[in-house]
Each structure stands twice: as C-alpha cells, then as structure tokens.
Amino acid sequence: MSLYKTKRLRLIFxxxxxxLVYIIAALVWWFIALNTQNHQMALYKISEINKDDVRYEGMVETIKETERRKTAQYIGEGSIFLLLIIAGAVFIFRAVRRQFKSNQQQHNFMMAITHELKTPIAVTKLNLETLQRRKLDESQQQRLIQNTIQEANRLNTLCNNMLLASQIEAGRHNTTKEEINLSEALHECVQDFKMRFPQRILQSNIVDDLFIIGDRLLLQMGINNLIDNAIKYSPKDSVVTIDLIQDQNRILLSVKDEGRGIEVQEKKKVFDKYYRIGNAATKAAKGTGLGLYLTKKIAQQHNANISMTDNTPSGCIFTINFKSAS
Structure with a gap:
C-alpha cells in the first residue's frame, strides 16, 4: 500500500x-444520570411522607423497592445496549479488517500476475527476435524453441488457473464425471515436467491401472500445480518424488520436495486464495497464490481431501486422498 493509503487507514481506525469510546462513555453517563435521578426521586418521595403515619415504614420500603427495580431495569437495558454495541463494533472491525486483508492479497496478486505475464512474454519475444535476426545452428535453435514452448506453457497454465478460479468463485464450473485411469494421467504429467525441466530430478513410483471417477482435465491441472510448486520451492539439485499407491479402497497421490519447508504458523494458510509464503510482493519464486487453492477445490470436487505434512529431513509432502472407483 502507498503511504497515503496507510495514513488514511490509520486515520479511519x-x-x-x-x-466507539464516545458511544460507550455516553451510555455509562446515561446510566449514571438516570440512576442518580431515580435515587433523588426516591429521597424526595420519602421526604413527602408524614413520619407520624403508621404506614410510614411500609411506604418507605415500597419506594425503595421501586427504586431498586428501576436501578435493575437501567442496568439490564444498559447491559443489553452495551453488548449490542460491542458485538456490532467487533463485527464491523473484523469485516473491515477482512476486507483490508482481501484488498492487500488482491494487490499482491495483481503484482504477481503482472510479473508472471510480462516475464514469459518478454522471453518469448526475445527468443523469436533472436531466431529472426541471427543464423543459429540447429542445437541453438532447438534450445530457443524449447525455451519458448516452456514459457508458452507457463502462460497457458496461468490462464487456465485464473479462468478456473473465476468459474469456481462464480459457481459456474461443471465437473465432468467419468472413469479415469489416474495412473496414466499422472504418468503424462510427470513426463511433461521431465521434458520441460530436463535439468531437474523427478522420481516417480506409480502403481498401474488405478481408476477414479472425475474430470481428467481438472485432475491434471491439480497434479501439475503440486509438481510445479515442488519444483519452484526446492533447490535445483534436489529430488522431487511423485507417488501413487492404493491403500485398501483409497488411492493416495503424493508429491514430495526437499525445499526449506513451511513454518507452522503458515501451514493453515497455504490453501487460501492468493496466499503465498512470506511477502507475496517481493518473493523471488514465481507464482500467484492460486495453485494450492485450486488444487484443494479440485480435490473437494472429487470427494477427496488434500493434506500437507513435513518431509524428512526437509521439505513438504502434499497428499491427495481419493476414493477408488473399483
């Protein structure tokens, strides 16, 4: 946020x-004034009674009882008003704070998405200009073409994630239900990443012919997000492991990395929309904060759940627990 916006928000708070303090103080003053008036009226009524009257004691007690009832009434009404004011204040404060947080996340998202769009466009333009202006040997041409395809794939993944997030938020996405060979789909995803990142070490342990009911395109998108995250947030010489096994009537898909891991206080937030570990505006790693959010939504649409645990000695393990179709 800009300095102007920060000062403006501080002034609003x-x-x-x-x-809020003024309203509560006015309520307290109202109670004190009414109670004082009630007490003075009781004293005035008592002073008007003839002390020689045989009913004097009873009349005094009646006046004091009336005074006590009014005092209790003022306390009850004041307490209800105070609770309503505090509840309203807390609700408004939390709603405003949540809105500010959402605005900040969207601001960070726009910065990240701008960077994510500009980088592959710039790289693609540079590669094509190089191919156009210079005579390169076959190996150099293939390297530039491969790099351009990789950047185009990044753009395609980014657009798909944004489109899917928009459809899910609007409730307009319809999930296709069909029997899918999850083993085959996962093999395709792993092979695609091996071609895109030939320098990275990707190990897979995939049990053949495991079937689930769901949407193949969505599942591949979710798997790609997990593998992409593992590659982005782990050292280049580390191993990314993809496992697919069957445990009774459940199918477990896990992606393990050997990165620095995730702090305890951030583990509950990693599946939130737009959330990125650390300062999303200044992170060196590429990303928009949509990947894990969409993967969780995709898992939920397939009656599965996704969880995150620590890898040993370092890194994370993301696991999706599916119900088998067999």
Whole structure:
C-alpha cells in the first residue's frame, strides 16, 4: 500500500475507536444520570411522607423497592445496549479488517500476475527476435524453441488457473464425471515436467491401472500445480518424488520436495486464495497464490481431501486422498 493509503487507514481506525469510546462513555453517563435521578426521586418521595403515619415504614420500603427495580431495569437495558454495541463494533472491525486483508492479497496478486505475464512474454519475444535476426545452428535453435514452448506453457497454465478460479468463485464450473485411469494421467504429467525441466530430478513410483471417477482435465491441472510448486520451492539439485499407491479402497497421490519447508504458523494458510509464503510482493519464486487453492477445490470436487505434512529431513509432502472407483 502507498503511504497515503496507510495514513488514511490509520486515520479511519482512530476515528472509529474514538466514536466507539464516545458511544460507550455516553451510555455509562446515561446510566449514571438516570440512576442518580431515580435515587433523588426516591429521597424526595420519602421526604413527602408524614413520619407520624403508621404506614410510614411500609411506604418507605415500597419506594425503595421501586427504586431498586428501576436501578435493575437501567442496568439490564444498559447491559443489553452495551453488548449490542460491542458485538456490532467487533463485527464491523473484523469485516473491515477482512476486507483490508482481501484488498492487500488482491494487490499482491495483481503484482504477481503482472510479473508472471510480462516475464514469459518478454522471453518469448526475445527468443523469436533472436531466431529472426541471427543464423543459429540447429542445437541453438532447438534450445530457443524449447525455451519458448516452456514459457508458452507457463502462460497457458496461468490462464487456465485464473479462468478456473473465476468459474469456481462464480459457481459456474461443471465437473465432468467419468472413469479415469489416474495412473496414466499422472504418468503424462510427470513426463511433461521431465521434458520441460530436463535439468531437474523427478522420481516417480506409480502403481498401474488405478481408476477414479472425475474430470481428467481438472485432475491434471491439480497434479501439475503440486509438481510445479515442488519444483519452484526446492533447490535445483534436489529430488522431487511423485507417488501413487492404493491403500485398501483409497488411492493416495503424493508429491514430495526437499525445499526449506513451511513454518507452522503458515501451514493453515497455504490453501487460501492468493496466499503465498512470506511477502507475496517481493518473493523471488514465481507464482500467484492460486495453485494450492485450486488444487484443494479440485480435490473437494472429487470427494477427496488434500493434506500437507513435513518431509524428512526437509521439505513438504502434499497428499491427495481419493476414493477408488473399483
């Protein structure tokens, strides 16, 4: 946020808390004034009674009882008003804070998405200009073409994630239900990443012919997000492991990396929309904060759940637990 916006928000919060304190102080003053008036009226009524009257004690007790009832009434009404004011204040404060947080996340997302769009476009343009202006040997041409295809794949993945996130938020996405060979789909995803990142070590342990009911395109998108995250957030010389096994009537798909791992306080937030570990505006790793959010949504649409655990000695393990179709 800009300095102007920060000062403006600070001023809004100061005014908010000032008004809240003023309202509570006015309520307390109202109670004290009414109770004082009630007590004075009781004393006045007692002073008007003839002390020689045989009913004097009973009349005094009746006046004091009336005074006590009014005091209890003022306390009850004041307490209800105070609770309503505090509840309303807490609700408004949390709603505003949640909105500010959402705006900040969207701001970070726009910065990240701008960078994510500009980088592959710039690389693709440079590669094509190089191919156009220079005579390169076959190996150099293939390297530039491969790099251009890789950047185009990044753009395609980014657009797919944004489109899917928009459809899910609007409730307009319809999941296709068909029997899918998950083993075959996972093999395709792993082979695609091996071609895109030939320098990375990808190990897979995939049991053949494991079937589930679901949407093949969505599942591949979710798997790609997990593998892409593992590659982005782990050292280049480390191993990324992809496993697919069957445990009774459940199918477990896991992606393990050997990165620095995730802090305890951030583990519950990694599946939130737009959330990225650390400062999303200044992170060196590429990303928009949509990958894990969409993967969780995809898992839920397939009656599966996704979990994250620590890898030993370092890194993370993301596991999707599916129900077998057999």
């Amino acid at each position: 100061i005014v908010y808390w000032f008004l």
